[in-house]
Amino acid sequence: SAVISQKPSRDICQRGTSLTIQCQVDSQVTMMFWYRQQPGQSLTLIATANQGSEATYESGFVIDKFPISRPNLTFSTLTVSNMSPEDSSIYLCSVGGTGRREAFFGQGTRLTVV
Amino acid sequence: SQQGEEDPQALSIQEGENATMNCSYKTSINNLQWYRQNSGRGLVHLILIRSNEREKHSGRLRVTLDTSKKSSSLLITASRAADTASYFCAIQETSGSRLTFGEGTQLTVNP
Numbered sequence: 107s108a109v110i111s112q113k114p115s116r117d118i119c120q121r122g123t124s125l126t127i128q129c130q131v132d133s134q135v136t137m138m139f140w141y142r143q144q145p146g147q148s149l150t151l152i153a154t155a156n157q158g159s160e161a162t163y164e165s166g167f168v169i170d171k172f173p174i175s176r177p178n179l180t181f182s183t184l185t186v187s188n189m190s191p192e193d194s195s196i197y198l199c200s201v202g203g204t205g206r207r208e209a210f211f212g213q214g215t216r217l218t219v220v
Numbered sequence: 221s222q223q224g225e226e227d228p229q230a231l232s233i234q235e236g237e238n239a240t241m242n243c244s245y246k247t248s249i250n251n252l253q254w255y256r257q258n259s260g261r262g263l264v265h266l267i268l269i270r271s272n273e274r275e276k277h278s279g280r281l282r283v284t285l286d287t288s289k290k291s292s293s294l295l296i297t298a299s300r301a302a303d304t305a306s307y308f309c310a311i312q313e314t315s316g317s318r319l320t321f322g323e324g325t326q327l328t329v330n331p
Binding site for chain 1: 253255260261262263264265268308310312318319321322323324
């Protein structure tokens with residue numbers, strides 16, 4: 107199992123600003139995943155963060171908008187840049203879910219852009 | 221899309237009743253998992269069923285998998301108000317390693 111500490115849990119931000127979300131895992135993991143969950147919807151994978159290499163972004167997500175850092179095997183950040191109200195969502199980090207194992211999630215960051 | 225499709229989208233029942241949620245998918249899978257999410261928080265894993273399994277139990281949860289119909293169901297027996305949450309299925313495709321989540325079912329259990 108894994109315990110993930112994600113912060114902040116929520117924030118209200120002005121449009122045009124940026125927010126950095128942090129995730130700390132209690133064990134070393136190769137891959138960390140960042141998801142977006144728009145209101146009332148399912149989870150959409152933003153990118154996969156591997157330590158020591160550039161993150162791999164899914165279609166529709168770009169590094170300039172969602173830069174990711176992965177400085178070591180237990181930590182990652184996701185920045186939501188130049189925010190607009192359309193970025194209002196829950197952002198979740200996750201580990202596991204590959205191979206034949208379950209995924210573990212952080213508590214989520216509820217972002218509201220005004 | 222290989223995303224799981226869940227029905228119903230919303231389900232409201234009384235405490236003590238059983239709740240059944242269904243998930244359908246389009247491709248072959250390695251396994252299918254069910255997760256629970258309380259009030260937009262992080263997801264919590266409930267149960268994993270492998271492609272060669274047909275049924276699994278965990279406490280009040282019962283999951284079935286029919287690979288011929290590409291569908292799964294989650295049954296919560298003797299529901300409680302605390303079971304109120306969103307429930308998501310997630311598939312892991314045979315050819316890939318990432319989870320793909322369904323749209324979710326919002327379950328409300330009324331006391």
